[in-house]
Amino acid sequence: MGLCHAKPRQTLETQLETEPTTHSSTENSSNFPYYSPSPFHNSSAFRNSPANSSVKFAPPSPAHPIRSLLARRHGSVKPNAASIPEGSEFVVGLDKNFGYSKKLLTYYQLGDEVGRGHFGYTCVAKGKKGRMKGQDVAVKVIPKSKMTTVIDTEDTRREVKILRDLTGHDNLVQFYDVFEDQDNVYIVMELCKGGELLDRILARGGTYSEEDAKAVMVQILRFIAYCHLQGVVHRDLKPENFLFISEDEHSLLKAIDFGLSDYVKPDERLNDVVGNAYYVAPEVLHRSYGTEADMWSIGVIAYILLCGNRPFWARTNSGIFRAVVKADPKFAEAPWPSLSTEAVDFVKRLLNKDYRKRLTASQVLSKFQCL
Template structure:
């Protein structure tokens, strides 16, 4: 059973019975139920301001006797890569995009995620109820879960239909589960199966208690549901070597079930620890939690795995000790993601879902948003985005700003507030990465180990492909970096292990990546990015050029001192890189059509034909021209 305040969007087979062993048991004994309800009510009183969120619009979710919200079910990613709009009303109106006006959309050129800004009105001048952001999900319910459509009969237990081939439910896992493990009591039950304790009867873990997810094959009624289980096992098996990951032992099967055997974490959920502390953590204690979360998330992202369901319920403590390590669990919604790939299926938990997920174009940055929501809760005990319906929650995520005014935020340090704000930026490009967040001033005093950041490889790849003008602007920007940003750059450069003369080459990038490689990295084809760094085979890069190559203007734009940084950078650019440039040349450099010439004229100083301060900053940010009449089909 999902926790009280969670609205689970997923319908994947492995996600419906993801309750941790110790949590279900404690619920059966009646512990923490009252505290959960009181805390859920308290959290609902602190939410994003400045937006009026309609609570009666769209489809409501049903609420059962325990006050729990029944989950909606998402659509799965289109294998063809096609996307559809999230908030459309009839043929036109849609909710506005969360991305700043004039910024590049994450969607392909010619695709508008939210083409209009108004909702039709009734004769009485009152707006129609806003369309439910989850309405489109219902159309995919039958396809994913195998639920019967209207006027259809029930789905056969074996997943077959008239004129259809039977589904292949053979996974190739070990068939001798009964000989290896002795099942204990059931401690959790979901839509697709249940969770049990078990004792290992042989092997290296003989005599140890383990947790076993038992997934019923009878519930796997579609190819998608079968693939969900197969992918979860593959990810659990491929990811290894991090202390904050739940340990996977093996997967077994018989004709009835699939069994996923993992280590037993008996220290309880992070959610339970929050409740036991009255709903929030002190800053110092929150730091220790956030560092562990960021560390394992950075590891997953380096391996090319996006979790997509980060929340306090999915972090368990290894033991009941107050200083026990946390373990990330439940990869039922996770997926492998290739470099530069973007996903478009809406999955996750409503309160933690990122804006770009609702717009069906996202990558690993969606996990960072979820970390920001968790950190917000740790520091104040309230959700940053709240509403009574799923549609209201989604609108709050897209349009509302988190509340940093009410208590206890006046007593929270400026560094902590800046940290949360940089994770909860609605423009995903401006969010810190997990590795970068570990170097933020708020966490720096903990002196934790900083992991290799995969975004460095992507940025260097773009730099090597950039035009001379682009490189010149980035070099000027790198000379204006703040000490905080240089701290992060020095650590990443050090991880590449430069030679004695302080330079790096392709071999340094390759060695650093291979030292961190797991089977997951090979599955997600992260190593393919090394092919794009091939120009470094013939040259070397010192720290100064590395800073220019690995810098992200979007990350700097999120800083409070961005205007000063841009002004200082332009002074360097004026002295070393600014030159006469025509509108046509600038448009060609930016890959823009002639229709953009009128806009680009404002970027060039008429007196000398060089980029102005405005032109320099706009050039750094980049421009995407797309038709305002474009629609998803």
């Protein structure tokens, strides 16, 4: 079960290739301008996916769903799909003292590792004393040895601040505390035991009804609307970064991983290229973007939920970036012709390359309430 996966900063030239698998049919419903994901049957391609490997592979199938990402979570391939954060200049004698409490082991007993990313890992823990006594929690461990630039330390400090500022929303993993020692920073958070949204999509075999898909998307949109109201852009929205708190079918969905998130003012444009290649908005690649970039990422998630495929795909990251900037998502192939006009329009308005014409989270929520 993945929990929190911090992201590294690296140059675009160091990105790795990923592999797609198969696509199949889905079932329609009229309750929601949305559709259900298609099941994935090519298990051999799933198990043997070279996603995130540094080895070159032969050109893959023209279909492009997301099963290789699940393989990464289960340890069959090395981590990182197509994340695209940038590097920075190395600083000698970098100050890695954050001023956080150094009493982690006084308050928590650390347990097994349950998730790993480029820039850290997550383990379970149990409260020993204080307000979390006797409760299970998740602890994100960020090694200071991997903080080699000022940007790295600023990212860690900002991640903690954003979690503190936003915690309390139902669809956000709750922040409890932060500690440090000579070797690591430890972020103590709510433990989500229901697995990733990506796992749930795949486990259900593409059988999401429109009503169930709406329930998922409304939770994501409520969270993003809250973030944007607080001046926060997440910048790494993808199915792996949403967890269910339990295995119950109607469990709450929680957003995680603010390692790439940032504050942005209404009249401000960000210019650093970060995120995941499959979910990155065109304006991010043009180095001028705001909260609208998150809505594009939600549009990609919506597209995947509806048909099981990524809307933009290529064998290399540079190819993906070209497709994001120049290509249009395909809506002529099944299951799109059988979907409602509202469903197709919903996705198209999120995947509009002109961010000024893209729906906002508040607009989408208002539209849902009118259905």
